Amino acid sequence: MLFLAKRAGLIIASASGILYGLLLDLEYYGIIHPIYSVSLGYDFSAGYVLSRIFIHFVSFFVVALLINVAVAQEKSARSLLAKKESEFYQLDLLYRSIVQSVTAGIITINLQEDIKSFNKAAEEITGFSFLNVRNKKIDLVFPGFSKILDKMKNEETEEQSINRDEIIFSGKQNEDIVLGFSISPLMDSKANKIGNIVIFQDLTATKEMEREVEQTKRLALIGEMAAGLAHEVRTPLASLYGSIQMLKKNLSLDQTNERLMQIVLRGRDQLENLVKNFILLARPDLSNRDEIDVKDLTNDVLESLSYAPDWHEDIRVEKELCDGASIDGNNTEIRQALWNLVLNAVQSMPDGGTLKIETELIPSDNMNQYLQVRISDTGCGIEKNHFSRLFEPFYTTKESGTGLGLAIVNRIVESHGGEIKIESDLHKGTTCTLLLPRSRGITGFEE
Incomplete structure (x- = not known):
C-alpha cells in the first residue's frame, strides 16, 4: 500500500471494512463457525458484531490515512533528495568545468x-x-x-x-x-x-617579454650613445689616423718605432670597429637592400677569416652550400652576421676541430621561401646557464670579448624578418641556425 495513490488507500480501507463486516455477519448467522468467540468466551450478540465492525472500519481508515501521510512524506523526501542530488551533480559539474577550464x-x-x-x-x-x-x-x-x-x-x-x-x-x-x-x-x-x-x-613567455623590454631599453640607450660616439669619437679618430699616416710617411722609423706605430694604428681600427658595432646594434640599416648570393658571401667571409689571427691550420672546413640561395637584404649587415658567427665558431676551437656551414631552401605556409643557414663547430660548447643571456648586449664569457657579437647578429636577423636559434652541448660543440626570408614573389624551390 506504500506505493499506491491516496484514493487507492481509501478504497482498500473501505473494501477491508466491508469484507470484515461480511465475515462477522456470516459468523453471526451461523453460516460459518466463529473461530475465536468460543475460546475467548465472547457473547456473539448483534451489539458485539456492530461494535467490532465499527472499530475495524475506523482502524482501517486511520491506517489508510496514516499510510497516505507516510507516502506523501516519503514522496516529498524522495523529491527533495532528487533535487539535492541534481543540484550537487550540477555543482560538481560546474566545479570540474571551472577547474579544468x-x-x-x-x-x-x-x-x-x-x-x-x-x-x-x-x-x-x-x-x-x-x-x-x-x-x-x-x-x-x-x-x-x-x-x-x-x-x-x-x-x-x-x-x-x-x-x-x-x-x-x-x-x-x-x-x-x-x-x-x-x-x-x-x-x-x-x-x-x-x-x-x-x-x-x-611565466616563461612573460619573463621572455620582460627580457625583451629590458633589451629594448638597453638598445635605446645604446642608440643615444652611438649618436654621440659617431661624432665625438670618429672626428678625433680621423684626425689621429691622418696625422699618424703623415708621420709614418715623412719620418724614417727604426724597427721598434715602426712596431709602435702599427700598434697605434691597430688601436685606432679597434675603436673604429667598436663605434661601427654600436651604430649597427642601435640602428640597423633598413634601406639599401639588394639581392645577396649567400653562397658567394659565405665563401668571401671564409676567405677573409682565414687570414685572421684566430684562424689556424687545424680547423677543417666542411661546406654544403646550395646554389641559387639568394635573399633580399643588406649585404654589409648579412656579411657582418656571418662573420661574427663563424668567428665565434673558430674561437671556440683553439685546438682545432671541424667548422661546418650548410645552406638550405625551406618552404613555408605562406608560399614564400626561407633560407636556412647552419654554422656548426666541434668546440667547447656553451654552458646551459648562459643561454638566457646570449643575445644581451655586453654579456660575454670571453676574456677579451665586448659582448656585442651575438647581440649584433640577433639585431641584424630580426631587422631582416628572420629568426636565430642556438643549440649547444658542453665540450661537444655549438650549432647556430639562421632562418632568413628570401625575395618576395618566390613560390618554390630553385634547382
Missing part, C-alpha cells in the same frame, strides 16, 4: 604529499597526465617541492601558505620553464587541514 595548473595533495587531483592545465604545463601521477609524490612532478612544503610546516604561521613564489621546472624536453606558484591549505568541513592546494602558471 582555467589556464592555471591546479594540484591538490594530501598531508603525505600524494597527488590527489591534477587539472588539464597542469597536464599541459608539466607534460604529465593525471593517470601517471595519481597518488604519486609531488616530487615526481616538481623535484625538490617537498622541501618547500617542509619549510611551510616549520614556519609558525597561522595560514601556512605561500602567496607567490617562482621555481625553475625542467620540462619533458629538458627545457627550463619558469613557474609562478602559490600554496594554500586544504581544509575539511571541520576546519581541519587535510592537504594543500598548489596553483601555478607558466
Whole structure:
C-alpha cells in the first residue's frame, strides 16, 4: 500500500471494512463457525458484531490515512533528495568545468604529499597526465617541492601558505620553464587541514617579454650613445689616423718605432670597429637592400677569416652550400652576421676541430621561401646557464670579448624578418641556425 495513490488507500480501507463486516455477519448467522468467540468466551450478540465492525472500519481508515501521510512524506523526501542530488551533480559539474577550464595548473595533495587531483592545465604545463601521477609524490612532478612544503610546516604561521613564489621546472624536453606558484591549505568541513592546494602558471613567455623590454631599453640607450660616439669619437679618430699616416710617411722609423706605430694604428681600427658595432646594434640599416648570393658571401667571409689571427691550420672546413640561395637584404649587415658567427665558431676551437656551414631552401605556409643557414663547430660548447643571456648586449664569457657579437647578429636577423636559434652541448660543440626570408614573389624551390 506504500506505493499506491491516496484514493487507492481509501478504497482498500473501505473494501477491508466491508469484507470484515461480511465475515462477522456470516459468523453471526451461523453460516460459518466463529473461530475465536468460543475460546475467548465472547457473547456473539448483534451489539458485539456492530461494535467490532465499527472499530475495524475506523482502524482501517486511520491506517489508510496514516499510510497516505507516510507516502506523501516519503514522496516529498524522495523529491527533495532528487533535487539535492541534481543540484550537487550540477555543482560538481560546474566545479570540474571551472577547474579544468582555467589556464592555471591546479594540484591538490594530501598531508603525505600524494597527488590527489591534477587539472588539464597542469597536464599541459608539466607534460604529465593525471593517470601517471595519481597518488604519486609531488616530487615526481616538481623535484625538490617537498622541501618547500617542509619549510611551510616549520614556519609558525597561522595560514601556512605561500602567496607567490617562482621555481625553475625542467620540462619533458629538458627545457627550463619558469613557474609562478602559490600554496594554500586544504581544509575539511571541520576546519581541519587535510592537504594543500598548489596553483601555478607558466611565466616563461612573460619573463621572455620582460627580457625583451629590458633589451629594448638597453638598445635605446645604446642608440643615444652611438649618436654621440659617431661624432665625438670618429672626428678625433680621423684626425689621429691622418696625422699618424703623415708621420709614418715623412719620418724614417727604426724597427721598434715602426712596431709602435702599427700598434697605434691597430688601436685606432679597434675603436673604429667598436663605434661601427654600436651604430649597427642601435640602428640597423633598413634601406639599401639588394639581392645577396649567400653562397658567394659565405665563401668571401671564409676567405677573409682565414687570414685572421684566430684562424689556424687545424680547423677543417666542411661546406654544403646550395646554389641559387639568394635573399633580399643588406649585404654589409648579412656579411657582418656571418662573420661574427663563424668567428665565434673558430674561437671556440683553439685546438682545432671541424667548422661546418650548410645552406638550405625551406618552404613555408605562406608560399614564400626561407633560407636556412647552419654554422656548426666541434668546440667547447656553451654552458646551459648562459643561454638566457646570449643575445644581451655586453654579456660575454670571453676574456677579451665586448659582448656585442651575438647581440649584433640577433639585431641584424630580426631587422631582416628572420629568426636565430642556438643549440649547444658542453665540450661537444655549438650549432647556430639562421632562418632568413628570401625575395618576395618566390613560390618554390630553385634547382
